[in-house]
Amino acid sequence: MDRRPLLSVEQLTFRYRRAAEPALRDVWFTLDPGEVLLVAGPSGCGKSTLIRAINGLIPHSYRGELSGRVLVDGRSTVETPLRELATLVGTVLQDPARQIVASTVQGELAFGPENLGMPRDEIGRRMARVAADGGIQALLDRTTDELSGGELQQVAVAGALMLQPRLLVLDEPLANLDAAAARRLLALTRRLAEAGTGIIIVEHRIEDVLAAEPDRVLYLEEGAVAHLGDIGSFFERADPQAVKLPFEVWTRRAAGGEVPLEPEVPRREVADAGGPPRLEWREVSAAYDGREVLHGVSAALDRHEIVAVLGPNGSGKTTLFKTGNGLLARSGGAVLVDGRPIDGRSVADLATTLGYVFQNPSQMLFAPTVREEILFGPRNLGRDPASFEQLLSRALRRVGLDQPEVADRPPRTLSFGQQKRLSIAVALALQPRSLVLDEPSAGQDHRNAVRFMKEVRRIEGLESVYFVTHDADLALANADRILLVRDGRIVADGAPLEVIADRGRWEAANLRYTSLMEANLRLASRTGRFLDAAALAQVATAGQGAVQRRVGDTT
Numbered sequence: 001m002d003r004r005p006l007l008s009v010e011q012l013t014f015r016y017r018r019a020a021e022p023a024l025r026d027v028w029f030t031l032d033p034g035e036v037l038l039v040a041g042p043s044g045c046g047k048s049t050l051i052r053a054i055n056g057l058i059p060h061s062y063r064g065e066l067s068g069r070v071l072v073d074g075r076s077t078v079e080t081p082l083r084e085l086a087t088l089v090g091t092v093l094q095d096p097a098r099q100i101v102a103s104t105v106q107g108e109l110a111f112g113p114e115n116l117g118m119p120r121d122e123i124g125r126r127m128a129r130v131a132a133d134g135g136i137q138a139l140l141d142r143t144t145d146e147l148s149g150g151e152l153q154q155v156a157v158a159g160a161l162m163l164q165p166r167l168l169v170l171d172e173p174l175a176n177l178d179a180a181a182a183r184r185l186l187a188l189t190r191r192l193a194e195a196g197t198g199i200i201i202v203e204h205r206i207e208d209v210l211a212a213e214p215d216r217v218l219y220l221e222e223g224a225v226a227h228l229g230d231i232g233s234f235f236e237r238a239d240p241q242a243v244k245l246p247f248e249v250w251t252r253r254a255a256g257g258e259v260p261l262e263p264e265v266p267r268r269e270v271a272d273a274g275g276p277p278r279l280e281w282r283e284v285s286a287a288y289d290g291r292e293v294l295h296g297v298s299a300a301l302d303r304h305e306i307v308a309v310l311g312p313n314g315s316g317k318t319t320l321f322k323t324g325n326g327l328l329a330r331s332g333g334a335v336l337v338d339g340r341p342i343d344g345r346s347v348a349d350l351a352t353t354l355g356y357v358f359q360n361p362s363q364m365l366f367a368p369t370v371r372e373e374i375l376f377g378p379r380n381l382g383r384d385p386a387s388f389e390q391l392l393s394r395a396l397r398r399v400g401l402d403q404p405e406v407a408d409r410p411p412r413t414l415s416f417g418q419q420k421r422l423s424i425a426v427a428l429a430l431q432p433r434s435l436v437l438d439e440p441s442a443g444q445d446h447r448n449a450v451r452f453m454k455e456v457r458r459i460e461g462l463e464s465v466y467f468v469t470h471d472a473d474l475a476l477a478n479a480d481r482i483l484l485v486r487d488g489r490i491v492a493d494g495a496p497l498e499v500i501a502d503r504g505r506w507e508a509a510n511l512r513y514t515s516l517m518e519a520n521l522r523l524a525s526r527t528g529r530f531l532d533a534a535a536l537a538q539v540a541t542a543g544q545g546a547v548q549r550r551v552g553d554t555t
Contacts, residue, residue, distance in 0.1 A: 004074060005030035006167055006198040007054065011068035014049060014058055016413055020405060023049040025223045026068070033166070036189065036199040036212055038231075041220035042242045042445040043417035047202045048094070050220070051169050053077065054200070056085040073166055086112070090160030094172040094416040094442070096152040097360045105139050105147075105155055112163050123162075130158040133191075135184045146288035149176040149359045149439065150313030150470070157185060167198040172416070174208050175442040176359070178312040178470060179512035186211040204445050205471070206238070207246045207514060240533065244446045244473070247515040247533055254537040276339030278303040278434050278464055279324050279354065284333035286316075286323050293319045295488040296333065301466055303338075303434070306457070308475035309468045311485035312510035317468045318359060320485065321436050325350045348381070355432030359439045359468075361419040365411040370401070370422060373411055374429045381430070395425040398459060400448060417444045421452070428459070437467035441474050450532065453478040473516045476500065477532035484509055496530040497521070 008030050015022040024046045031037055039047055052058040056077040059066050070077040072088050093099050102108040106127065113123045131137045136154050139147065147155065153176045160168060168189070174182045189199050189212045203209045210231070217234040219227035227237045235249050277300035286294040293316045301307050309317045322328035324335055326347045335342050337353055358364050367373040374395050375388050383391075396402040399421040406414075411422055420442060427435060435456070441449035453474060456465055469475050475482065476496040484492035484499060486509045492499050500506055500517055507513075520530050523539055531539065 005071075006033045006035075006073060007031035007200075008071040009050075009054070009068075010070070012050075012053060012070060013067045014053060014064055016049075016062065016064040018409060018413060019064070021223075022065075023223050024053070027220075027223075027225055028068075029218060029225065029228055031167070031198050031200065033196045033198055034193050035216070036193050036201065036214045038206070038209060038212075038214035038217045039200060039202045039220065040204065040206060040217060040234075040238070040243050041226070043448050044415050045220040046223040047220060048171060048415050049223075051091065051171055051200075051202065054167075054169060055089045055091045056080065056082050086165075087116070087163050088165055089167045089169060090163060090165035091169045092153070092156045092160050092171060092173060094175065095360045095362055096149070096156040096176070098362050099156055099159075100144050100152060103143055103145070105136075105142050105144060108144055108155055108159050109162050112159065116163070126162050126164075130161045133161070133188050134158045135181070143289060146291070148314045148318060150178060150181060153177060154181055154185070154313075157188075165197070167200070168192060169200045169202075171202045172204070172442065173201065174203060174205055174470075176313070176439060176470060178510040179507075180510040181313055182208060183211065183512075204449075205244045207244055210246075240446075241450070242445050242447045247519050247536070250533045250537045251519075251540045255541045275303070276336070277301055278338060279466070280336040280339075281320070281324065282334045282336070284320075284323055284335060285331045286319050286328055287331045288319075292331065293488050294323070297488070297490060298333075299483065299490055299493070301464065303463050305480045306465045306478060307467075307481045307483060308479035309466070309483045309485060310470075310472055310475055310509070310511060315485045315509075316488040317485050318438055319488075321356070321438065321466070321468065325354045325356050325436065327356070351377070351427075351432065352381070352430055353432055354434050354436055355427035355430055356436045357423050357427045357438060357440065359442065361411075361416070361423040364423050364426060365419060368410060369408055370396075370411055370414075371407045373422060374425055377426065377430045391429055395429045398428055398455060399425045399452065401425065416442075417448065420444060421448070424452070428462075431461060433462065434464040434466065435462060437465065437469075439469055440467050441469060441471045449474055450477075472511055473514055473532075476517065476520070476530045484511075497524055500530075 009027055012024055012027040013022050014024045041047055052062055053070050059078060060082050077085060100108055102111050109127050110123050131140055134154055134157055136158055139151055139155060173185055177185065193199050201209055201212060214231060216229060217231055218225065219234060219238060227234060235245060238245060240250050280300040281297050283296045283298055284294055285292060285296055297320065311317050319328060323330050326342055337350060342350060365373055367376055371392060374392055378391060392407060401418060401421055411419060414422060479496060482494060482496050482499040483490055492505055516533055519536055527539055
């Protein structure tokens, strides 16, 4: 009986051609058939590079200095053509839009098998099976350009499974998925593992991925293996500020003095001088290819507040904001910015008031260097060139990309999380008064996501932030107000604790209760509002007097 590992990574070191330091350093591990491996670590630690080495994109598509070796089913990824590796390793990228090639969902699912010359009846059988397994039967007759980010991610997973790979690699698979879709995907990966498929899941949201029952966790720091072991030992080793751990782990380690706790950053107090809302929808409807997505939505977002929009995949969250800045035409109703209808105003003009950051950074990054990417907008709007260097350094610093040489690197050489932060810097370079963020935490480690949401409150001249996310904990801890969207309508509008108090309504929107939500509801009488894990852990482990000193002035 052949007992060799399905995957062997041996002393793997890789440095990209234009990078000063290696992205991976002496990485060594194996994966057996049927094993589920969770890969975690801070943004930029080498997770995406590791995936590229496993599926053969390194060295076949990404050039650089490579040492060590990777064997998949005994075959070297260096010596095996990509076409053959694609039948062994199925990969789902962080940015699913980058791997969608067909104009229809059925065409996308058929693309791989057709290129391998598979008979049409076999393609049809596989398509029916993966659609049922992934719960995407309703998407089969749709075009790919009308799908939401979460729907694209589900199609990308199904496309990878069409080739029945021996090893399935999922890069941030939960970032764009609602709770119901996430549950289906994790249950599917568990079934695949039990049938002998090797599974690698790269994910920051550790609590959410536990349903896949990972056998081991590989934790990377600065391109090297910092931990390889079971989930229990990982909980004792991992930095809860870098990866999102269950709240019980926070409180246990906080009680033992193992993790630093910081008081909650006070909400900024801004006196509203009155006047119209920054962004207002009046009975707005919108459609894709004749299929209505928004149904007479009315809402108003004030000029001095942080608002998060939550809801299921395909419910209209992104569509709502695309109608707000002129990226998508309305089929009915009116949109106003600062009390003025947006009709007749260009997208570029609106961007100086409403900076918009796309869900997928590939949709807005095109320049040869990070420097040119950030300065493109200010240069085209005729801003003073003498201010460009200061503007560049400030934009990079605000998003944590102010490391040496980053400004002169091509954007495509950055990790997905770094590209996401760059896209935010591009929007900030136009110095908008409000910022619209679509999935700001996608590709970000927990530390960067939390830090950015705190830093954004301090950005000089930025009056308000509106964001769409599937990271409900991040939304609840940072927003003044939550809009809950379902089936193209707003079904809830209120403060975070108020919105999650209605459990039936919350779960009807395909949202799940996390351990942090449960703890916030239990401690609501002591805090008065939703707190992030670090601040709430102080409440849970401190005396009543300490609680009042720490958070009493922020309620």
